[in-house]
Amino acid sequence: MPGNLGSDRTFRFMSLACAIGVLLMFAGIMVALTYGAWPSITAFGFSFLWTDIWNPVTQKFGAVVPIYGTVVTSFIAMLIAVPVGIGIAIFLTELCPRSLRRPIGIAVELLAGIPSIIYGIWGLFILAPFLQKYVMPPVIDAFSNVPVLSDLFAGPPYGIGMFTAGLILAIMILPFITAVSRDVFLTVPPVLKEAAYGLGATKWEVEYYVVLPYARGGVVGGIMLALGRALGETMAVTFVIGNAHRISPSLFAPATTISAAIANEFTEAVGALYGPALIELGLILFFVTVIVLAAAQYMLYQLDRRTGART
């Protein structure tokens, strides 16, 4: 018996132990973060969630500002990435010449493989100066007399800020939406589409009334997966967000997100509550992403079951 690792029973036990290890890792993250955040949790209680002070000198901390930054940047990212991602998936499944499908598919996957630090350095040195010089000033000027938009796009143009971070996030999560949507679109039974074409539907009508409703669960799952990524993305955002602890109505203003605040401040967090407050931010982030990702998984599993049952 070559490579004797032991009997069937020990082998089974070892694999079971490793599987439970994954379970323990998940539980361990919850426990360790709660333990690390405990001083902050007991000091601030639930008011941590709606306090907008972040003052290391007086050791008063609240999570509203980073949560606001995380929500706004992720929202901008979804606003751009969802239509574009689905658009690319429609192109790949309906319009693209067969010979181009694989190369474009690989290129989109490449976009997903680029590490976030690369997006960060590119955003800081290339995209932000470009936006600062050529995009932000005309936008600020154009909307300066429009009631709501003049607040949303107010100057001065720093280049970095929530809009830049949201744009970079959008580029990063695009591949997730495209990959999942494309895979689901391909599971739509051809007879359904052929029947719609037979009734005289146009290409867009087939997509809108047949393909998208059929693929809805999967597409929503892919979008949630992308949202989970956007909420927790750290490095790319940290480079271009500006790390300013204040809420500003302007999308061009510097801000901070949960992950950026942790990345920027954790190693320099002195005092009894600064570090724990940052860990509590991490705990909040983990909770929220787990809920979003769990919903995404649930939808994608439903889909697997359906397609599994049909084949």
Added chain:
Amino acid sequence: MNRARYVRRRRRSNVFMVLSIAATLFGLGWLALILVALLYQGFSGLDVSVFTQSTPPPAAAGGLLNAIVGSLMMSFFAVVIGTPIGLMAGTYLGEYGRHGRLGFVVRFLNDILLSAPSIVLGLFVYDVMVLTMGHFSAWAGGVALATIVIPVVVRTTENMLLLIPNTLREAAAALGAGHSIIIRQITWRAARAGIVTGVLLAVARIAGETAPLLFTALNNQFFSLNPNGPMASLPVSIFQMAMSPYADWHRLAWAGAVLITMTVLILSITARAVESRSE
């Protein structure tokens, strides 16, 4: 009247199809912009001293040797720790717990960990290792990266094992092989290419990971092989240098960025080649 309506529908359809082409160009355009900037900026900063010298003081000549060695060392730790655990856990999901309740829970949580924010994993390892040891260390950095390797290897291992036809297992069982022999001698062997692909993809994933290293391995200006102390890594060095005001450091940061991207590209291409050869 009907005809006008038909023309309108046709036009509407064409507009949306053009928009989908525009979306594709938009997506691919970013990829092109990033790669061009990276190659242009990166290769102009890439010379021999990048590989032979360590982090310089600001405004002096130097390189990334300490960071490259640190990244290699910590990635090695991560793979050595993460691969066996991931492989065995994936084997449990694919062979023993395929339909059980425990298998379902582990699979579900593993898929969440796969996309969980990596900065949280850094905080986790900080609480568990750095605080108990009392100092930052490359060990902690390696463990933090291992927490990213494990879910990737679990996922690919399980996927590969599910592709192995049951007749193969039944044939081995009919010859009198026990369950562990069937797994080690038959299914692992048949799934080998896929498992190797999984490990390669995991390494590609951690090659550029910064967030989990920020407060586990920290950083180190000097060349160090001591895994029990703080250690530099390429991503963290890039972060530090890019955020600094010094032009020399910016140049080094770009050079490091090219090194990481090339590593990731080569690993993904190799993974794809391994995978397609096995098909």
